[in-house]
Amino acid sequence: WSPASLWRLGRGPRMRPIPTNLRVLAERPLAAESSSWSSMTPEERQEKRRNKKQNQQQQQQKQQEQQHPKSYRMFHAVPIYTDFNDVDLVSTAPDFFPFPDDGEIVSPYDAHERDFAFEMKEGTVTTATETKMEDSHRSSSSSFSSKTHVTKTTSVTADDASTTTTSSSLSSSSHTFQEPTHRSSYEYYTQYSQNQQDEVVLLDDEDDNDDDSISKRHDNENSLRNLQVPQIHLPPRLVPNVAWEHHHRATTSFVHERLQRRRGQRDQTIDKQQHQLEGDTKRKRSPLVSATPEWQRLELHKLEIENQHLRDLLKDEERSQAMFAEHDGVYLDYSRQRATLKTLQLLQDLAKRQRLEERIQDMVSGKTINFTEKRAVLHTALRADPDEQIFVDGENVVEDVHQVLNQIKTFTEGVRSGNIRGYTGKRLRNIISVGIGGSYLGPEFLHEVLKTEPDGINSALGYNLRFLANVDPVDVERTCADLDPEETLIIVVSKTFTTAETMLNARTMRQWLWDFMGNDKEVVRKHVVACASVSATDKVKEFGIDTNNYFFRFWDWVGGRYSVCSAVGAVPISLMYGFDLFEQFLKGAQSIDRHFMTAPMDKNIPIIMGLLGVWNHSFLGYKTRTTLPYAEALLRLPSHIQQLDMESNGKVMTRHGIEVDYPVGEIDFGEPGTNGQHSFFQLLHMGQTAPCDFIGFCQSQHDLCLDDESLSSHDELMANFFAQPDALANGKTADEVRAEGIEEDLVPHRTFKGNRPSMSLLLPKLTAYATGQLLAIYEHRTAVQGFIWDINSFDQWGVELGKKLANDVKAHLVDARKSEDHVIEASNPASSRILNYYVNNSRTNACMNSDMSPNTNPLTRVTRKTHSDHARAALTPPIQHDLGGSIGKLS
Numbered sequence: 001w002s003p004a005s006l007w008r009l010g011r012g013p014r015m016r017p018i019p020t021n022l023r024v025l026a027e028r029p030l031a032a033e034s035s036s037w038s039s040m041t042p043e044e045r046q047e048k049r050r051n052k053k054q055n056q057q058q059q060q061q062k063q064q065e066q067q068h069p070k071s072y073r074m075f076h077a078v079p080i081y082t083d084f085n086d087v088d089l090v091s092t093a094p095d096f097f098p099f100p101d102d103g104e105i106v107s108p109y110d111a112h113e114r115d116f117a118f119e120m121k122e123g124t125v126t127t128a129t130e131t132k133m134e135d136s137h138r139s140s141s142s143s144f145s146s147k148t149h150v151t152k153t154t155s156v157t158a159d160d161a162s163t164t165t166t167s168s169s170l171s172s173s174s175h176t177f178q179e180p181t182h183r184s185s186y187e188y189y190t191q192y193s194q195n196q197q198d199e200v201v202l203l204d205d206e207d208d209n210d211d212d213s214i215s216k217r218h219d220n221e222n223s224l225r226n227l228q229v230p231q232i233h234l235p236p237r238l239v240p241n242v243a244w245e246h247h248h249r250a251t252t253s254f255v256h257e258r259l260q261r262r263r264g265q266r267d268q269t270i271d272k273q274q275h276q277l278e279g280d281t282k283r284k285r286s287p288l289v290s291a292t293p294e295w296q297r298l299e300l301h302k303l304e305i306e307n308q309h310l311r312d313l314l315k316d317e318e319r320s321q322a323m324f325a326e327h328d329g330v331y332l333d334y335s336r337q338r339a340t341l342k343t344l345q346l347l348q349d350l351a352k353r354q355r356l357e358e359r360i361q362d363m364v365s366g367k368t369i370n371f372t373e374k375r376a377v378l379h380t381a382l383r384a385d386p387d388e389q390i391f392v393d394g395e396n397v398v399e400d401v402h403q404v405l406n407q408i409k410t411f412t413e414g415v416r417s418g419n420i421r422g423y424t425g426k427r428l429r430n431i432i433s434v435g436i437g438g439s440y441l442g443p444e445f446l447h448e449v450l451k452t453e454p455d456g457i458n459s460a461l462g463y464n465l466r467f468l469a470n471v472d473p474v475d476v477e478r479t480c481a482d483l484d485p486e487e488t489l490i491i492v493v494s495k496t497f498t499t500a501e502t503m504l505n506a507r508t509m510r511q512w513l514w515d516f517m518g519n520d521k522e523v524v525r526k527h528v529v530a531c532a533s534v535s536a537t538d539k540v541k542e543f544g545i546d547t548n549n550y551f552f553r554f555w556d557w558v559g560g561r562y563s564v565c566s567a568v569g570a571v572p573i574s575l576m577y578g579f580d581l582f583e584q585f586l587k588g589a590q591s592i593d594r595h596f597m598t599a600p601m602d603k604n605i606p607i608i609m610g611l612l613g614v615w616n617h618s619f620l621g622y623k624t625r626t627t628l629p630y631a632e633a634l635l636r637l638p639s640h641i642q643q644l645d646m647e648s649n650g651k652v653m654t655r656h657g658i659e660v661d662y663p664v665g666e667i668d669f670g671e672p673g674t675n676g677q678h679s680f681f682q683l684l685h686m687g688q689t690a691p692c693d694f695i696g697f698c699q700s701q702h703d704l705c706l707d708d709e710s711l712s713s714h715d716e717l718m719a720n721f722f723a724q725p726d727a728l729a730n731g732k733t734a735d736e737v738r739a740e741g742i743e744e745d746l747v748p749h750r751t752f753k754g755n756r757p758s759m760s761l762l763l764p765k766l767t768a769y770a771t772g773q774l775l776a777i778y779e780h781r782t783a784v785q786g787f788i789w790d791i792n793s794f795d796q797w798g799v800e801l802g803k804k805l806a807n808d809v810k811a812h813l814v815d816a817r818k819s820e821d822h823v824i825e826a827s828n829p830a831s832s833r834i835l836n837y838y839v840n841n842s843r844t845n846a847c848m849n850s851d852m853s854p855n856t857n858p859l860t861r862v863t864r865k866t867h868s869d870h871a872r873a874a875l876t877p878p879i880q881h882d883l884g885g886s887i888g889k890l891s
């Protein structure tokens with residue numbers, strides 16, 4: 001019986017308990033010492049075995065009497081951890097396992113079902129084992145045994161550490177055990193073996209010691225010696241094979257993980273104790289999701305998955321057939337996730353425990369689920385049909401939504417038809433949308449899509465849409481330097497109408513209009529519109545905007561980052577592309593909303609994506625995630641998702657006010673393919689693992705095929721879309737690299753480990769409708785993750801502190817600008833020093849410029865300068881942008 005065959009026994013479809021007498025076997029001599037054994041007659045061997053067993057039983061009984069009744073015994077074989085101070089060198093072989101006193105043999109596969117930890121202390125091994133899993137988990141476990149040269153038997157109780165050495169030929173180690181909390185493995189084993197007597201595997205010594213077997217073993221030992229596994233010191237008798245590799249991988253990751261946890265735990269002990277005290281009462285009332293059996297089952301399952309490579313998982317026909325979902329042209333393939341059907345089932349169990357479907361219903365029906373702001377979360381109502389009804393505070397919000405949509409339709413068609421004109425009577429063809437964060441990223445992402453969409457191109461002819469988000473004056477310059485203010489409509493987009501950057505930029509734009517058309521309040525009424533929450537109506541009015549005709553409201557129940565389907569997106573997009581295209585975008589989003597609300601979990605695209613997001617982040621530990629649209633027109637989608645997801649799920653408190661003890665909120669980044677391939681994909685393939693979302697389309701917005709090319713440009717693009725997920729999943733083994741004739745020195749550098757998860761979303765074509773679908777998929781994925789994690793995905797208190805401190809700094813700067821002698825004293829010396837450095841080196845600041853007359857507003861100086869530069873250089877401005885203006889301010 002080689003370790004491998006024993007391992008296979010243990011890993012068979014049914015759990016096979018290893019009989020108690022295996023310990024006897026384990027003490028049998030190694031191949032090298034077995035000549036005397038093979039020269040014995042069968043009777044002599046029998047006799048020897050009997051004696052040994054008797055001795056052992058006596059010894060065992062004696063020890064048990066001395067010990068605490070719940071003590072454990074450990075047979076410790078050759079420790080092959082050679083340097084515990086350097087955790088990099090952690091490896092084990094099948095003969096390093098604790099044997100509890102009852103004779104049960106614990107493999108890493110069993111051990112992962114226990115709180116089994118290793119701790120390094122002055123070069124010795126301390127092992128703790130605790131039996132605490134439920135029976136149901138046991139059924140998936142397997143026993144493991146190996147032929148072991150037992151050198152030392154150690155029995156330790158919680159408060160006493162007595163050691164009996166049966167042989168001292170190998171290095172000594174110490175072991176401490178915690179008492180089992182629920183049920184000892186002895187109890188478990190006894191019960192199990194009573195029920196499963198017929199399943200016990202009896203090991204035939206003679207088989208194992210015939211000449212053939214011995215010579216095989218020698219062969220195995222020799223091949224083991226030749227095995228080249230970096231950083232692993234193998235005991236010479238181990239058999240190198242797949243089983244061993246699997247075993248090694250499982251054990252290594254297991255030990256690493258436990259070690260890290262232990263270390264982290266030590267650092268956080270004090271914090272935790274305090275937190276525990278505070279949290280205990282709350283916890284009793286409402287435990288964290290990580291305390292639920294569903295979560296813990298996933299924790300255990302993770303260890304199974306860690307042992308499986310995507311390369312192998314992808315060969316499973318049944319799994320591949322099952323791991324996709326489809327709805328209304330959207331095809332999701334998630335077979336390249338590090339997950340099995342069991343994973344999905346366990347995730348769905350978790351979703352049920354978290355009442356996911358109920359929470360989705362709460363959201364779409366207008367319950368106050370944003371509890372810190374006491375608001376409903378109803379972005380789905382923004383795309384509901386007019387005959388639907390959703391009530392908030394007794395009001396049917398769908399009616400309001402359609403009233404505003406009609407208002408937007410009428411207004412934007414008025415502008416586009418020339419019925420609504422500017423102050424000087426000119427057509428309004430330039431649109432500047434001033435807003436930041438959610439009041440900017442969504443509309444910009446949609447604009448970039450429609451810019452090249454055939455219908456979009458046609459309907460946008462003659463119009464110009466720009467976004468002014470950053471408060472950096474350079475952004476002002478870039479946005480409006482070459483535009484004619486008389487033909488420009490400014491949209492101030494701000495839910496609160498208080499965001500500092502947006503309001504300063506709005507004032508800048510207002511001044512820009514006044515500079516060119518005179519300081520008349522009618523200028524503002526004809527050239528500035530607002531998209532803001534109803535609760536900001538007074539502020540909108542104060543700004544000088546015509547709130548009867550030029551104010552497009554939305555509601556507190558629309559979160560900023562979820563607002564692109566409201567006036568926030570509707571006004572700029574309809575002005576630029578016409579209302580019809582915007583409506584198609586809403587329809588696409590609505591199609592996914594319905595699917596999200598009604599499809600069963602295992603067919604529900606946003607739910608599947610959300611659950612896998614939780615799996616990747618909270619269980620597999622991937623902190624980052626990428627969005628990789630293979631469509632240049634989606635270039636701003638990654639930024640939108642970045643805000644959508646990171647502002648939503650970058651939280652730490654559950655809805656019960658308890659701090660999470662599991663990772664929540666990924667770092668999102670991305671770039672269109674194939675550009676990303678030539679920038680950060682090196683890291684994705686060989687460095688850290690970041691689960692990837694590939695997004696592709698069957699047809700291009702503009703396909704192109706040169707005469708002599710065999711494939712269109714879109715096919716070329718999509719070839720990459722299909723290849724990358726496989727490259728990430730399969731990797732490339734050293735043998736495959738060698739087979740390509742690569743020199744041996746380079747083999748490790750050119751080997752890809754693979755096993756990197758991704759999922760692929762394939763849609764028919766990038767249209768306004770498909771963009772709506774994508775938007776809703778990602779909005780709902782975010783919500784699903786938040787629901788599972790039990791956090792509030794709809795508030796954003798984390799942005800407040802920075803805003804407040806910026807106000808403090810502004811106050812310091814105001815004082816410093818008033819007097820050259822003023823020295824800033826900020827809240828700490830480092831801040832004071834850097835602020836004074838800044839002030840001293842920025843004396844040419846616009847507001848300090850002494851040669852400016854008091855009537856000249858410095859805010860538009862930069863733009864004006866650019867215009868005069870253009871004039872001086874005798875450049876002809878673009879035809880439709882006649883910068884002369886009616887009052888000739890340029891001169």
Ligand SMILES: O=P(O)(O)OC[C@H]1O[C@](O)(CO)[C@@H](O)[C@@H]1O
Binds near residue numbers: 493496497560647796
């Ligand atoms: O639309 P507003 O109120 O100007 O807010 C802009 C953005 O600022 C934030 O509040 C963050 O500071 C975002 O949530 C929001 O999208």
